[in-house]
Amino acid sequence: MLFLKIKIMEIENGLNYRAEIVALLESVKLPTEDLPASLENFLMMHEGEQLIAVAGIESYGQCALLRSVAVSPAFRDQGVAAIIVESVENMAAAKGINAIYLLTETAEDYFKRKGYLQIARAAIPVEVQKSSEFSHVCPQSAIAMEKRLSVTPNIA
Numbered sequence: 001m002l003f004l005k006i007k008i009m010e011i012e013n014g015l016n017y018r019a020e021i022v023a024l025l026e027s028v029k030l031p032t033e034d035l036p037a038s039l040e041n042f043l044m045m046h047e048g049e050q051l052i053a054v055a056g057i058e059s060y061g062q063c064a065l066l067r068s069v070a071v072s073p074a075f076r077d078q079g080v081a082a083i084i085v086e087s088v089e090n091m092a093a094a095k096g097i098n099a100i101y102l103l104t105e106t107a108e109d110y111f112k113r114k115g116y117l118q119i120a121r122a123a124i125p126v127e128v129q130k131s132s133e134f135s136h137v138c139p140q141s142a143i144a145m146e147k148r149l150s151v152t153p154n155i156a
Contacts, residue, residue, distance in 0.1 A: 009052065009080070011087050014042035020051045021068075028070045034132035035068070042068065043087050045080060053084040057092050057100065060127040064092050066102040067133050085114060093149045100149060101128050103142040116145040 014021050018039055022032045041064075042056030052075045057064040066088065071080045092100055101124050104111060108118065121129075121144045128134060 009045050009047050009083075011043055011045045011084065014039040014044040014054060014056065017044055017051065020044070021054050024051050024054055024070050024072060025068055028073070030068055030070055031133075031137045034137050041091070043084060043091065045084050045087075047075075053080045055084045055088045057088055057097070058128075058131055058133070059092075059095065059097060060125065060131070062097055063099045063101060063125050063128060064097045065128050065131050065133055066100045069107075081110070082114070089147070089149060098149050099125075100147045101125075102145050103134060103138040104145065105138070105142050108143045108145070111145050111147075114147070116147045119144050119146045 015038065018035075021039060021042065021044060022035070025032045025035075036056075036058060039056065041059060042054060044051055045053040051072070053071045055066065055069040057066055066085075069081065069085060071084070089100060100116075101119075102111065102116065112118070121134075121140075124134070124144055124146070
């Protein structure tokens with residue numbers, strides 16, 4: 001008799017899960033002190049009761065800053081990051097965002113594989129440059145990247 005263990009992972013809005021999101025971000029040594037007051041633009045993935053991944057955007061008009069992409073160490077190398085990042089990109093496109101920017105010190109190669117291009121920090125729109133992540137949380141040595149999105153009309 002063959003038994004298969006199927007993992008069911010669900011993605012949902014992070015609005016009501018601030019404590020769990022902060023705990024995951026801190027466990028992977030990502031900043032939390034500048035998280036937005038509302039996490040309505042954050043998505044989280046969980047398996048059962050365990051939070052396993054999070055990612056969010058800060059919106060600035062038609063562009064956004066991708067931030068706080070984190071996967072629990074036990075779930076890395078299983079495609080979880082790709083799922084949560086793609087989900088956030090789809091959410092952003094549905095909100096009319098046409099470009100996502102990010103700063104990274106460790107994941108440049110990963111984001112290149114996901115279609116992000118390295119750009120000069122000065123090429124990032126001024127409104128994004130004013131974000132706390134950009135202006136004082138991430139060091140000047142962090143690499144700036146951009147991904148253009150195909151905007152999906154939000155039809156109600």
